[in-house]
Amino acid sequence: MPGAAGVGAVSGAGEGSGAPGGPGAAGVSGVGEGSGAAAASGAARAPGGSGDGGVSGGTGGSGGSGSPGTARGGKIAAAAVNQASVWNVANLLTMLRLLLVPGFVALMLADGGYDPAWRSLAWAAFAIAMITDLFDGHLARTYNLVTDFGKIADPIADKAIMGAALICLSGLGDLPWWVTAVILGRELGITLLRFLVIRYGVIPASRGGKLKTLTQGVAVGMYVLALTGWLATLRFWVMAVAVVLTVVTGLDYVKQAIVLRRRGIAERRAALEESQG
Structure with missing residues (x-):
């Protein structure tokens, strides 16, 4: 029975065996393998079928896995994509x-x-840093540019x-x-707290936390x-608000961490009791 056409993903490699299939559209490496159904990372490709849009546009066989050369080509292409993704606009910022x-x-x-x-020049450098802080995370999430490097470096x-x-x-x-x-102690403390409770879940950034960052x-x-003058007085009060928000949001994160840990422990205990019962 003819197999369905498959669409290649990043590596463009489908798996399986079976009957001849129809035309398939290859992904980045354009590698198809002969089955009627595509695997998670690739497209099905029948013997004698054709592949479109692939860089290499390789043909698949009629069952089993492809040739070693084809598999290596898919892995190399995928690795190249992953490596290039580190140099995206979000990470550059x-x-x-x-x-x-x-x-x-x-x-x-x-x-x-x-x-x-x-x-004044120092202020310009600081302002650029703050502006890029607003954009890099947004760009990474919006355009799927999130990388391990960005998670650590940001x-x-x-x-x-x-x-x-x-x-x-x-x-x-x-x-x-x-x-x-107060400000640096809070920032470092909350960062450490996030790592300590990460096994139970992630503490999401709150609106108060975002307001704190902006005010700081x-x-x-x-x-x-x-x-000088009234502007110097104004900055004193803005800093006072920033300090208050720093302390209040820090306490809120501690509360969230405690609740998250308790919930995680309770869920693990319930799962253990269920498995033993």
């Missing part, structure tokens, strides 16, 4: 933010750290630019050290600039 950290510190401390011109870049700004400001005497300790960025940016 994250790398840019990491590279901005030493540049920001150099600008911030240039000429003793109190020159308005250098501080939070590191976020903490690095914020930590560098806070430490520089406190070192220059513009911001009390206790403010820096605005407050720190205002302190980076050499502001």
